[in-house]
Structures are given as C-alpha cells and as structure tokens.
Amino acid sequence: MRLSTIAACVAVVFCTSTFVAAPAWAQDPAPAAGETKSDKKTEDKWVALTGGDIYTGTGEMLRGATILGKNGKIEAIGYDLEIPKDAKVHKVDGMRVYPGLVAISSQGLLGNAGGEFDDTIDPFNSRMVLGLAAGITTTGAGSAAVKLKRFTVDGAVVNERLYSVFSWSGRNPRTKSELREKFAEAARYVREFREWERKVKEQKDLPEPKKSGVDGTVLSVLRGETLAKFNASDRDDLLGIARLAQEYGFRPVIEGCQEGWTVADELGRAGARVILTARDRRSKDEQQVAAGGTSIENAAILHKSGCMVSVTPPTEGVDLGGLEGRDIRMLTIEAGFAVRGGLPDKAGLEAITIVPARIMGISHRVGSLEVGKDFDVLVTDGDILHYKTYVQWAFVDGRMAYDKEKELFYAHIRPRPQAELKVDAGETPRGDAPKEGETKEEKPEDKKDDKPDDKPEEKPEEKKDEKKEDKKD
C-alpha cells in the first residue's frame, strides 16, 4: 500500500546513498542495502539522553538527569538508570531537555495535507523541518492531531476527530437561536433515550425515542464524543457560549477569545478550553463603558479563572518573507508574550505543550515527559521560552528527527561546540558500516559525531564491547 511505497522510496534513497540520514527514518528498519536483518526487527530500540536538565512539563525539573526511551516511548526518567548496552546514548550535559511542543493549530507543516491525512501528509517537506526546528513535534491540522514524523506517515496521525465546529456570532444572530434549538432538541433526545434505556428492561416493547430531527453533531458533543469548537472573540458571543456550555454541560473550545478577559469568570465556570494569541490587538469599542478590546493580560486572566489556555502565534503557517517573530515557528515567543501579560512561566510552557495536548485529547501520548508517553523530546541550548534559544535536537517517537547542525536553515547560527554531543552506540570508526565511503563523504570533518541516526540501526549490536567502555565517561 501507500506505506510500503514510501518505505520503498526510503529504501531506494538509502541504496543510492544520496541521503545518508534516510535509513534512520524508515519506520521499519529499511533493509540496509543487500543485508537482511529481519531477525532484528523485534529487538527493542533504546535511546537515552543523559546529563541534561530535564523539564518534564508537568512535574519538577531534574538537573543532570537521564531520560530513557524504549521503542518510541518514555521508559524512565531519573538518576542512576540502568541503560541497556545497545541503547543510543546522547550526552547532553549543560543542555535542557523539554517535551516536544504541541502547536494546537498550524498550516503547511505537513505539506498540503488535508482530508485523508495518511494519504496527503508530505513527510519530506521542508516546512516540517522548520516546524521541528521550532520544537514542534505535534500539531493540530484541521480537526486532526498529527505528529511531525519525518520520512514516514506511519503512525503520524494521533487523533483524527478533534472538534465539531459551530457558529455563534452576534453578526449573524440567527446562528445563536438555531444552535440553541439544536442543543435543546438533542438534550431532550438524550433524556428520553436514557429514560427509555431504563424502562425498556421491563417494557420490552417500548419504542425507542425518535432520533429524526436531532442534530447528530450536537448529539456527539452532548455525549462527549467530540468537542464543540467556536471561533469567537466578542464579549457577548463569549458570554453566550459560556452560558450555553454551562446549560448543556459541555466544555467548549474557543479560538480567538480576544475579549475573554472581560468575561473570564463565566468562561472559567464553563471550563472553556481557549486557543488565543496573546499579542492580538483590537481596540475597545469606544461607545461601550465596559472594558473591552484586547489585553496582553488575556491569557493570564483566563488562566487564573480556571480556563485551559493554549496559545498560537499570529500567523499559523511558516512565513519566510522576513518579517520575523510572528509565524508558527515562534510558538515560544507567543508563549513569552502570554508570560509578559502575567501568565506564570510554567503555565507559559504548558500553553504550548500539555494544555493543547489535553484540548486535543492526546495528552496520554504527548505534551509532557512522563513514563509511558511518546518519546517526543527536545534538547535545547537554553530556556525554551527565551528568544535566543535554539532546538539542537528533536526526537519524535524515540528517533532523532531534527539536528540543527545537519539541516540547512540554522546550522550557521551560533554553531554548537562539537564536544557537546557524543554518541556512544555504534559511533567510533565507521569501518564496519555498510556504506563506509558515502558516510565519510557526508562528514568530512567527521569528529562531528552528533548524528547517530545516520547509520543503520543494526550497527549497535556489532560493537557492544566498545560501548561498554565508552559508557563510563
């Protein structure tokens, strides 16, 4: 099928060795030219980052700790962990380790993906590299949550059905009454259905309540099968949504939410899940006495009122036109502006990690560093919310998906000292690598031993002895 096609492409790429990194990305180890190692397929794949300061996102920071991954999941975080011999060990002393960022909404990172994501994601697209460089490992795209898995689409889609989008706007007041009617109708149906369920045990022939005329989408919201999402920013619209949500017992997702800070109490009571741009600017309606317009404190006030706050930058695509600081690559800057408005530092990080993961219903997989979750991990050279910081490496599902030094875009900016990352497993001489010639060609100065994944997965086991010694330092 399509996956095998891609795998085949990867294999071809590898065979011709025009892209040395390719084998690393192949989901199932692409057979290294001519070699058949199918027996290795079942072998556990271990990866460990040691010595970094680990910011788990939901818990404490662990200074100089180790995070261990197994088959793409986080196996352990802590000190004095026993690292399996064949693990790929990356020493990241002095660096920081964060959960991969979750962009709640973005455009273009997956290529021209839409509809059937498995069919349309372009895992070779350069926007994806830029997304990973910005620390984004998972993104909302339309109503799906997708991971930035390079060179493969296998397992990229995490959740395919996130939202049902509704309109609730003072500019078109009919949408309000119509939606309210739909909710009333669906709620009536749910009540009747429950009653019927209870009674039918005794009265076998009791007819099931009629479903005709009941809006299926609204029904799925009331049953908790999907989230109701609104695009709203005006105070009166937000208030209406909050009241509707409270009345019918669902937690709305609200994108925009510019005047949210003026009705924060109500939104908090409705448990709103908010997607906002901290930097939004909109003037107050001068004919209103009450507070209005945008406020840099929006994120902080909504957070304080009990809303789930996630942020998204002013531009959700990648903009290489030169006006910097406002496109999807600047997720961390947007979180920074939320912090400027009073959001606590920790909530600022959460607004681009665990909160969007929760909103998208994928927090069991991504959004923080916790045992059992996906090994989606960033290594940075500083505080991730600081403007100067770069993502040095990004791992997705335990595989290195981005290495700043090896990609085109940012390698020239503050190149990292080569000593900062050493790879134990299977590093050292390449004499036994199947494609020695080409590999060397790629790494003329070669001491840059920071791209572990550019060699076949099979190798580690071939040099267990060396590894044992290496591990000591």
Added chain:
Amino acid sequence: MKAAFVWLLSVASLVVCADVSAQSHEEAALWRRGAGAKLSERGLALKARKVLGTGGEGRAWTDNAVVLVKGGKIEAVGPARAIEVPQGYEVVDLGDRWLTPGLVDLHNHISGGMGDINDMVYLVNPELKASSTVTPRNSLLQRAVAGGVTSVLYIPGSGTNMGGQGILLKTGLATYEEMRIRDPGSLKLAQAGNPERWAIGVGRSFMNWNTRDTFERGLAYAALKKSGKVQENIQWDVFPALADKTTQVSTHTQRYQVVLATLTMVRQGFGLDVYIDHGEWHGSKLAPLADSIGVNAILGPRVVDPQSFILDTDGAILGIAAEYQKNGHRRIGFNTDAPVISQEELSLQAAMGVKYGFDDSQADTIRGLTWVPALTAGIVHRVGSIEVGKDADILVTTGDPVDPRCSIERVYIEGQRVYDAGETRLW
C-alpha cells in the same frame, strides 16, 4: 461577567490607591492631564537593580544604581553607594526592576494615526511635511509608549522617491509642541522598492537620475539661500538644513545596488548626512563601505533575508543584523516601519536579530534600540542613553527589555510618568 468586571475594578482601584500614596492626589491628577512639567520640578530619585545604557559605547550598564532626575533631565546616575540623594527628592525604590533608556525608532508611520502620509503627487516631494499630520496621544502612539518607544522619526511613506520631511517626536507627550524634538527630522528618501508604483511605473535608472537631479537643484537653492541671492521657496526648504547638516536623509534602501546608490550618490556624491533606514535584504554586503563612510544601518522591518531574493545561501536563513555585524558594521540599529511591525514590538525586532545570529555580548541590542538611532538622527545629545544632562526618558522593566516576557511597568518621558502599567496595562 459582572463579577469579573467588579473584580477588575477593585484590582484597578487597589493599584490606583497604591499609586496615589506614592504621589499626591494633585500630582496624579496633573500627570493624567499631561501637565507633567510641574511634576519634575521636584527632584526624583529612581533606585533600580540595573541601569542599562549608561553610556554610548562598550559594555555600558550599572548595577544597583540610582538615577536622579530634575527638571526633566538626568541630573546624576551611578551606583547607589556613590550617589547622594538630595533633600526633598521623591525616592522611588524599584527593587529588582531595571531601567532602560527610552527606545528610539527611526521608521515610524503611525504618529498621525493612520494614513495621510503617502501623497504620491510627484515622484519627488521634498516639500511635504509629516509634521502637519501629527496626532498626539493617538491609540497607536499610546501603545508605542507602553512598548517603551519614547522617540520616533515620523516619516512619509515610500510611494515616491522623496516622500517628504519626517519629524522627530517624543511619543508620550500631550501636545505637538511638547512632542517635537526637531523639524525637519529628516528628508525621507526611498531609493527603490516601492516608488516603482508611481504613476505609470518607473524604473531604477530614471529614479536615480531624478533623485540626483532633485538633490542638485535643492542644494543649489541652499547655496543661493545662504548668500541671500534667492527668494524663499518652500519647495526646497529642507535643503538648507541638509546642507548645514542639521538634518539627515533617512533612506528606505535595500538590496545591493540600491544601497550602493545611497552610499555613492547621497553620501559620497553630495556629502550629506545619510543613513540606511528600513535596511533589508542583502545590502549587508556593503556594510564595510557603509561603516567606513559613516552611514549607519537602521535595519528592519524584515529581520532575515527573504529567500526569494537570495539564491546563494544553500537554504541558510541569514539574519540581516547579523550579516551587517559580521561584515564589520559598528553602528547597527533596529526599526519597525510601524504599522508594518506594530510600534510596541520594536524590542522584538532586536530579539529576532539576536535569534538570527546578532552578537549581543556587548549589549548591542540595547544600543541598537537607543543610542545608535539617537546618534544617527543627530539627537544623541538629548536621548539614547541614561547620562547626565540628557532628557529623563526612562523605562522601568521587569528585566531584559528585549525579552518579550519582560514587561514595561512605567515609562518616564522628560521626567514625567507618561505610562504606568499598574493603572491601565496597554502592552
């Protein structure tokens, strides 16, 4: 909602109370009306953890410092142990806060609100004046103040080669007269990259000829004017100031050949004070020449070279400020081109410069936001650093003003507190 509003009100009133206790009611009222000159008659002593920009060159900052302000000017600045606060001064202990000189943006189009500044009458309009459209305290300017921008060069747009005369203004003051630092603030020159749209469309060779011709005629008028041999002609009234070097040519210039035209024609050819404003794209290749002939580089709104214009980077994203710096330019500033970049995001322009490789180890971001543009526009005797004798244009921040996470809590312009985030937070 009501509850939220009441809550907000109560918070606001708390803040106001705290505020009033620091100043008298009368002073607070005066300040709100913008009649701050009287306020500064009483000396002010600001104590802060760190004061940035306490000098022009080098690593100029002072830790645990005191700044004395009197009559709207900075009277003294130095380490707290070395400064004695005179009797009767209002002492404001700002704790861990930092002080930064008010930021200076030499590319601003919003001091008149919006519009009114791109009259494409002729291809050159040196007689038009941006000063005629200034709207004090418009909402965009108020947010500029909240973003720490206290001085701007308000200039006509770049729809023609000479859009007209800019004006240097203080952003946060109440009247045009109070705001004005210098008029004309500059002659706005746009050498290419917009004026092509004029009339039926024009190209670079014609624009260069026409611009050169205009300078020649204007400077000829200036020479005659000086010797009293010619009647006043307002069409040329900016040229005597240019000839005297009491004002500069601020140039929208970008790309190699266009920057080259700026350097060779305006600086080397006519010997005028000129600077690169709205510096973008690969003009950085001319950094060594620009630096050697004293043409400063004020960069923005673009922070990186758009790849569509640069074909030889192998995909590397090049920071414009970093490239100018790498090529040896020592006078690099940042601009917004507001509203292209909102005025309050001036400091983010510097942050993005650093993101893309600009070396900030010598505090060149702060310098590029304050001292360099002040020097470039010829107003460094008044603004651009926290030094004795200069205007007391001072920001109180929670930390590095370049970091978007750090907020600006107060802004003083000429000793008047023109913004207080505790009262109404605008940014």
